[in-house]
Amino acid sequence: MGKYVELTSENFDATVAEGVTMVDFWAPWCGPCRMIAPVIEELAADFEGKATIAKVNTDEEQELAVKYGIRSIPAILFFKNGEVVDQMVGAASKDAFAEKINAQL
Amino acid sequence: MLDCAIIGGGPAGLTAGLYATRGGLKNVVLFESGMPGGQITQSSEIENYPGFFEHTKTGMDFMDTWQEQCFHFGLKHEMKRVERVSKSGEHFAVRLENGEIVEAKSVIVCTGSTPKRAGFKGEEEYFGRGVSTCATCDGFFYKDKPVTVLGGGDTALEEAYYLSNICSEVYVVHRRDTFRAAPSTVERVKRKENIHLITDAVIEEVLGDAMGVNGVKIKDKEGRITQLDTPGLFVFVGHNVNNSVLQDEKGGFICETNDWGQVVVDLSMRTSVEGLYAAGDMRIEAPKQVVVAAGDGATAALQVISYIQEQG
Numbered sequence: 001m002g003k004y005v006e007l008t009s010e011n012f013d014a015t016v017a018e019g020v021t022m023v024d025f026w027a028p029w030c031g032p033c034r035m036i037a038p039v040i041e042e043l044a045a046d047f048e049g050k051a052t053i054a055k056v057n058t059d060e061e062q063e064l065a066v067k068y069g070i071r072s073i074p075a076i077l078f079f080k081n082g083e084v085v086d087q088m089v090g091a092a093s094k095d096a097f098a099e100k101i102n103a104q105l
Numbered sequence: 106m107l108d109c110a111i112i113g114g115g116p117a118g119l120t121a122g123l124y125a126t127r128g129g130l131k132n133v134v135l136f137e138s139g140m141p142g143g144q145i146t147q148s149s150e151i152e153n154y155p156g157f158f159e160h161t162k163t164g165m166d167f168m169d170t171w172q173e174q175c176f177h178f179g180l181k182h183e184m185k186r187v188e189r190v191s192k193s194g195e196h197f198a199v200r201l202e203n204g205e206i207v208e209a210k211s212v213i214v215c216t217g218s219t220p221k222r223a224g225f226k227g228e229e230e231y232f233g234r235g236v237s238t239c240a241t242c243d244g245f246f247y248k249d250k251p252v253t254v255l256g257g258g259d260t261a262l263e264e265a266y267y268l269s270n271i272c273s274e275v276y277v278v279h280r281r282d283t284f285r286a287a288p289s290t291v292e293r294v295k296r297k298e299n300i301h302l303i304t305d306a307v308i309e310e311v312l313g314d315a316m317g318v319n320g321v322k323i324k325d326k327e328g329r330i331t332q333l334d335t336p337g338l339f340v341f342v343g344h345n346v347n348n349s350v351l352q353d354e355k356g357g358f359i360c361e362t363n364d365w366g367q368v369v370v371d372l373s374m375r376t377s378v379e380g381l382y383a384a385g386d387m388r389i390e391a392p393k394q395v396v397v398a399a400g401d402g403a404t405a406a407l408q409v410i411s412y413i414q415e416q417g
């Protein structure tokens with residue numbers, strides 16, 4: 001089963017460089033972030049082979065959070081070939097995320 | 106056909122699910138659009154729910170055991186947003202975001218409420234880019250930086266206090282000179298050295314650039330404007346009820362609501378439509394508290410059990 005990729009400043013650029021990637025910027029202290037965690041896991045399974053589903057722990061990767069101007073979490077950024085093409089702030093349903101990914105495929 | 110469809114997985118919906126399933130209903134599904142646990146999962150504290158008295162725990166910690174307990178008796182869960190509810194004949198059709206229709210004998214709507222926007226200039230533009238309604242989520246991004254909080258109720262002052270332990274300074278802007286919050290909370294906030302109360306004032310505009318918010322313009326009673334260079338602005342000015350699931354295609358409500366869109370219910374949480382119940386923050390005269398929302402959910406579920414039995 002597909003699993004999400006844990007991103008750090010080390011592997012971030014290489015991961016988003018090609019294809020469609022959904023990146024969930026989260027943190028352990030954020031209630032809504034923890035609440036959508038199961039949805040992110042399901043999406044990773046559903047989109048296996050089609051899109052990359054990834055997470056950034058903003059607590060540990062503060063540079064990435066600053067680089068992408070993250071001020072509210074959960075923040076979900078959609079990348080296509082390395083460029084940010086769409087974004088969402090706040091918890092949402094699985095279908096809402098899936099729709100955004102599908103729009104880029 | 107479901108015995109009962111519960112819409113919304115906050116304190117009201119979870120408790121309704123617990124009572125309905127523990128009370129013997131077999132086919133009960135709770136639909137939740139993305140934030141199981143409801144609004145309280147955003148709160149930095151909860152100290153007025155009897156039986157839970159742990160100052161260091163957040164609303165999220167508080168809701169953890171609810172999930173476990175409320176799903177223990179067979180309540181089913183679907184992480185799907187409900188578009189709308191309608192009744193034809195004796196039964197209800199629950200339309201989901203993907204177009205799927207689920208039929209149910211009864212429905213309990215517990216969709217709660219959403220933080221209100223205050224309406225100042227720049228609020229929408231900078232929402233999520235410096236303007237926030239969740240201190241536990243976003244406070245950390247302003248570690249050792251100054252922030253502004255707008256509002257004067259319990260939530261505003263509690264969250265201001267929470268922020269004062271992370272941020273360098275917290276400026277609380279409130280349009281009156283007295284606070285609606287509980288006296289103990291007001292006292293605690295007044296004693297905190299890095300919280301500054303700016304009363305009889307409103308936010309005129311939030312300022313920013315490509316990186317997000319970098320300041321706010323505040324207007325006092327005499328119309329004088331001062332500027333605070335705070336990169337974060339937290340808005341706690343009340344809530345709007347989430348009632349769109351009760352609207353038909355033309356935008357009219359399928360059951361009675363009041364001028365604020367709150368659902369009219371009786372003491373048993375019955376709406377004007379038979380078999381349709383509303384519970385929690387979205388009903389008329391809701392005190393907007395977890396303990397009340399939970400009580401409402403229980404009341405509604407007990408009514409549903411007798412309603413289903415009567416229907417045979």
Ligand SMILES: Cc1cc2nc3c(=O)[nH]c(=O)nc-3n(C[C@H](O)[C@H](O)[C@H](O)COP(=O)(O)OP(=O)(O)OC[C@H]3O[C@@H](n4cnc5c(N)ncnc54)[C@H](O)[C@@H]3O)c2cc1C
Pocket residue numbers: 112113114115116117118136137138139140141142143144145146147148149150151152153154185186187188215216217218219260264347350384385386387392393394395396398
């Ligand atoms: C920061 C903050 C601090 C607070 N502090 C306290 C406190 O200390 N003590 C206290 O008692 N109360 C507090 N409250 C208030 C308390 O959170 C609410 O009164 C309570 O959560 C209401 O419960 P509810 O079940 O009616 O609605 P909610 O908690 O709003 O839950 C509604 C649920 O329905 C879901 N939903 C909405 N629309 C749909 C749809 N179309 N389809 C499917 N699902 C949907 C939402 O995602 C949400 O999970 C606080 C609130 C906030 C925001």
